[in-house]
Amino acid sequence: APAPEVVADGVLTVCTSLPYRPFEFRQEGEVVGFDIDLAREVASRLDLEAKFVNTDFDGLAAGTPLNDGTCDVGVAGMTITGDRARVLDFTSPYFNAAQSLVVGASSGVTSLDELSGRKIAVQEGTTAELYVTDNAPADAEIVTVEKPFEIVAALRDGQVAAGVYDNTVVGGVVERNPEIAVAAEFDTGEQYGMVLKKDGSVELVRSINAILADLRSDGGYDAIYEKWFGS
Ligand code: ARG
Numbered sequence: 001a002p003a004p005e006v007v008a009d010g011v012l013t014v015c016t017s018l019p020y021r022p023f024e025f026r027q028e029g030e031v032v033g034f035d036i037d038l039a040r041e042v043a044s045r046l047d048l049e050a051k052f053v054n055t056d057f058d059g060l061a062a063g064t065p066l067n068d069g070t071c072d073v074g075v076a077g078m079t080i081t082g083d084r085a086r087v088l089d090f091t092s093p094y095f096n097a098a099q100s101l102v103v104g105a106s107s108g109v110t111s112l113d114e115l116s117g118r119k120i121a122v123q124e125g126t127t128a129e130l131y132v133t134d135n136a137p138a139d140a141e142i143v144t145v146e147k148p149f150e151i152v153a154a155l156r157d158g159q160v161a162a163g164v165y166d167n168t169v170v171g172g173v174v175e176r177n178p179e180i181a182v183a184a185e186f187d188t189g190e191q192y193g194m195v196l197k198k199d200g201s202v203e204l205v206r207s208i209n210a211i212l213a214d215l216r217s218d219g220g221y222d223a224i225y226e227k228w229f230g231s
Helices: 034-045 057-061 127-135 149-156 167-176 202-217 220-229
Strands: 011-016 025-027 030-032 049-054 088-090 095-104 119-123 141-145 162-166 180-192 195-197
Touching: 011 034, 030 034, 034 049, 034 202, 034 220, 095 127, 095 149, 095 167, 119 127, 119 149, 127 141, 127 162, 127 180, 141 149, 149 162, 149 180, 162 167, 162 180, 167 180, 195 202, 202 220
Parallel strands: 011 049, 119 141, 119 162
Antiparallel strands: 025 030, 088 195, 095 162, 095 180
């Protein structure tokens, strides 16, 4: 059962961070995507209605809108990490991810090692930023952007030589921007979880985990997956 204060108004307020297509983005003015459908389904099985609030990813990963009561839950393609788990409660994982290196389609770049002295764009506060910080040549310059689509813009304008982000979104990015290509994938073994306020409600975390498990076995998860990732 969700905590009483969540049930009170019948609404599960869900913080997300737009755009992260196909997980969360706007389509004809509506907030849609894999995460959105998943959160709606979780809310509905809690007899609640999901209401979405757009927040900045970095802040959500630090727990700010959960701690100040803006949201009951966060869903933003967020990777479960030990550091984040110190300030957030994660549900069980609902999606696997890795990191992708994107470059100009005609650049000839095939690895991170070739980016010595060059600029690499990543979204601020993401696991891509961590990965590049740990694995790029020491003299590569990491350029952080606030929104993931700025990576494409920076690449296209030649402001950076490469970008790194989750392989789960990169397929669509490359499809929509043929001048950009995936040069390499890094098997980081990431998993996304929904997030809640640290030690806020063990019950709500448990209920959501039970629902996620049910969705896996009753086909609910597959239906959402097929809708956003099916061919
Ligand atoms: N999975 C990566 C992370 O957790 C990137 C998530 C970015 N999500 C977003 N909605 N912009 O750091």
